[in-house]
Amino acid sequence: MSTWDDFTKGIVKENPVFRLVLGLCPVLAVTTSLKNGLGMGLAATFVLVGSNFIVSLIRKGIPARIRIPCYITVIASFVTVVDLVMAGYMPELHKNLGIFIPLIVVNCVILGRAEAFAGKNGVGKSFLDGLGMGVGFTFALVVTAAVREIIGTGKIWGLVLLGTKYNPVLFAVLSPGAFVTLGLLIGLFNMLEARRKT
């Protein structure tokens, strides 16, 4: 697989949310607004890139029997860094994302990439894999959040998009709306992928 493929596979072909259906908890919970979706996506990307980088760097020194605790320690460290930096410099986003920042530790996309890719490949490839997966994850969060925010509030990034006469469909920003939006987006993604192949 080429270097370019290592990066792009996470965005479309193996998009963690739309194709692999992984890490759905934050996708459903924090995509009530574009700001939150982007914030969570960037936080997860930082952790993905950082953990993939470190795991691939130290992989040869880690005995197979304790690889999972080692990976979790690395991932948890990066999540703590995100948590502290966000609390200090982006308090509003930190409050909005709340418990879902510490929960990045158990995001299966991150542990999954450490186990399936970074633990078996070199630093460069793992870095690109993490970056690609992070961009793909962020893309999924941003698209889901944008759809929900536009339908649910008539706005995007706080700016009025659908005019003052639009009657917001509150359902979209509530929990059931998250499931319906995500389901429709996964369907759309599958349809586009099927068309691309034929």
Added chain:
Amino acid sequence: MIRLTVVLAVITCCAALALGFVYKGTKPMIDEQARLAEEEARRVALPQAICGVMVAKESKGVEYYEGYRFPDTTGLVGYTVKASAKGYSSTIEAIVGVGPGGEIAGMKIISQQETPGLGTKIEEVKSFKSVVDAFKEMTGTAEIHSVRVNFAAEGGEEVCLDVGIVDAMGCSELEKAVAAGDTAGISTVAPGTFKLEASDSSAVFADPALTAALSGAVLQELRREKTPWFQFQFIGKKYDDIVLVRGGTDENIQGITGATISSKAVVEAVKNAIEDLDKAIGGFKEN
């Protein structure tokens, strides 16, 4: 076996060291954010003092703030005090505002880590509307793009009524203007009125009819929408009126379904805070 232990120990030590540096680097900023959040919480808890000053006091081991209506120490409107109690999975901390007669003026929870979806409902706000949207809806005026409370020097009971619903920036800008002696624009607006800025920012207007519509009950309704519903129930109540029940009425506090321990903790925190304050100031005024 020893190798496994050593490898894991080395990794955890490196992680701890790195996190120590990050913690040290971010601590001043996190402390500053906590201070700002507490300062804002005091204004939310005691909205009557939004444009006034808060003076730190300490008596009988209780730290509290006296809140004044004006940017000097005239016109005491109440006190704020920190409250805390053990909830279901965290210590819930709140700032409680109490009027001179012992009635709760407002409150704001500043720290809690309760169960998402259950205990966290102590901070649940039902309205998704922004302040400006809510004002637009209530007044039927589509052009409003910002709402600012106006500081009035005398007599206006409704001046700076609702920090919880009004952009606090309006006040700090106002305070700056007062400090700089630039009060020309301010004195032309009657006490208790609002300055509404239209989409054309030069067209600042103070329509008397609109002002009347925004006062009193409307503001109270807006505050109800923007304050977490559980906390809103405490406003106006005195110590003896704070009774937690299931399916409560206006006279008591309705607990959160599935989060009884968190609900009880907030009640306990508020009651403790009032007790502490009562002790510290030597008793509330009788109405």
